[in-house]
Amino acid sequence: MHLQLDQARNDPLRWRDAVSVAAPDLRREEALVLGSVDCEGSLTFTGPDFLLQARLRYRHRLCCDRCLTPYEEDVDLPLAFVVTAGGADGPAAAPGVGDAHGARELEQEDLSTLVAVDGAVDLFRLVCEQVELNVPMKPTCDAACRGLCPQCGVDRNRQACTCVAESVDPRWAALEAVRERLAGNLT
Numbered sequence: 001m002h003l004q005l006d007q008a009r010n011d012p013l014r015w016r017d018a019v020s021v022a023a024p025d026l027r028r029e030e031a032l033v034l035g036s037v038d039c040e041g042s043l044t045f046t047g048p049d050f051l052l053q054a055r056l057r058y059r060h061r062l063c064c065d066r067c068l069t070p071y072e073e074d075v076d077l078p079l080a081f082v083v084t085a086g087g088a089d090g091p092a093a094a095p096g097v098g099d100a101h102g103a104r105e106l107e108q109e110d111l112s113t114l115v116a117v118d119g120a121v122d123l124f125r126l127v128c129e130q131v132e133l134n135v136p137m138k139p140t141c142d143a144a145c146r147g148l149c150p151q152c153g154v155d156r157n158r159q160a161c162t163c164v165a166e167s168v169d170p171r172w173a174a175l176e177a178v179r180e181r182l183a184g185n186l187t
């Protein structure tokens with residue numbers, strides 16, 4: 001689906017769509033969208049730009065960085081962008097010229113800017129980018145996830161292990177045995 005800027009010039013354009021995002025569409029291959037991305041929003045002409053407001057709702061499956069277990073999570077993502085028509089749409093307004101108040105609203109200065117291509121916003125591309133951005137650097141199934149034991153590999157969320165108590169002594173004991181052997185070879 002493409003949102004045509006011209007359709008919003010007189011009245012805000014309200015839109016709604018379900019976008020299917022398959023794994024090859026995403027650059028973050030660890031993310032998997034289950035079902036489609038339900039998105040809705042509005043496109044409003046603010047002059048000279050447009051305001052795009054959107055809400056994306058979907059469910060994704062990620063793999064926990066600590067315990068390596070896949071988990072699913074519902075996402076509800078409100079978004080807002082300033083959309084510029086791009087260079088090909090009429091004379092470009094010089095900054096600082098014209099109506100100082102009307103040209104850019106203060107609240108829009110904090111928003112990310114999207115440049116429309118051929119007078120339209122590619123909703124599919126936008127959704128893919130947002131799904132990618134919404135994958136955490138280190139996904140965790142739960143803030144309290146205890147992860148895998150670095151020694152025996154058990155999932156410490158499901159099973160207790162005794163590695164912590166034993167970890168120090170056996171290693172030192174092994175080193176000690178090596179040292180004794182070396183000392184024995186030298187004499």
Ligand SMILES: [Zn+2]
Nearest residue numbers: 064067141145
């Ligand atoms: Zn986990």
Ligand SMILES: [Zn+2]
Nearest residue numbers: 149152161163
């Ligand atoms: Zn262990």
